[in-house]
Amino acid sequence: MVIDDNGIPTALYTGNVSGHEEAYGMLARSRDEFLTWEKKMVMHNDQRPSASSPVHWDAQIWKGDSVWYQLTGGAENGKGAAQIWSSPDLEKWTYQKAIYSGDPGNYWELPYLIPFGEKNALFVGKGNPYWIGEYDPTALTFTPDKDQPQSIDN
Numbered sequence: 001m002v003i004d005d006n007g008i009p010t011a012l013y014t015g016n017v018s019g020h021e022e023a024y025g026m027l028a029r030s031r032d033e034f035l036t037w038e039k040k041m042v043m044h045n046d047q048r049p050s051a052s053s054p055v056h057w058d059a060q061i062w063k064g065d066s067v068w069y070q071l072t073g074g075a076e077n078g079k080g081a082a083q084i085w086s087s088p089d090l091e092k093w094t095y096q097k098a099i100y101s102g103d104p105g106n107y108w109e110l111p112y113l114i115p116f117g118e119k120n121a122l123f124v125g126k127g128n129p130y131w132i133g134e135y136d137p138t139a140l141t142f143t144p145d146k147d148q149p150q151s152i153d154n
Helices: none
Strands: 009-016 023-029 038-043 060-064 067-076 079-087 094-102 112-116 119-123 129-136 141-144
Touching (some): 119 141
Parallel strands (some): 094 141
Antiparallel strands (some): 009 023, 023 038, 060 067, 067 079, 079 094, 112 119, 119 129
């Protein structure tokens, strides 16, 4: 959940119809201190980056300058991927690219990009692999210091 540009609590979530086969990006806003929510679809299933990547799945949302971003899970070329989308208003979303893809797995869930001193940490779910590296907000890329992920279990 985020607070939108007008100070309104706003949530983006997955409208899941049939597993990864059909999913939608849904937006909900509460104008009465979380008592009720106005919902609407803001990402249609037809916007999928690929057949193996839904439009919205386990997103992290943040604002950079005047643009909203969300990082979603997915796949690219048979490998797991953290994919970035942009929006001027939390309603009109445009797929940009995968900021990083690789092993482990052929599908990533729960991607999070977290500033970590002068570096960034990219975490993904399912076993909790992570990479330390550099995020370039202009190029929308994450470059890990090492290709091999680390694990919280190590």
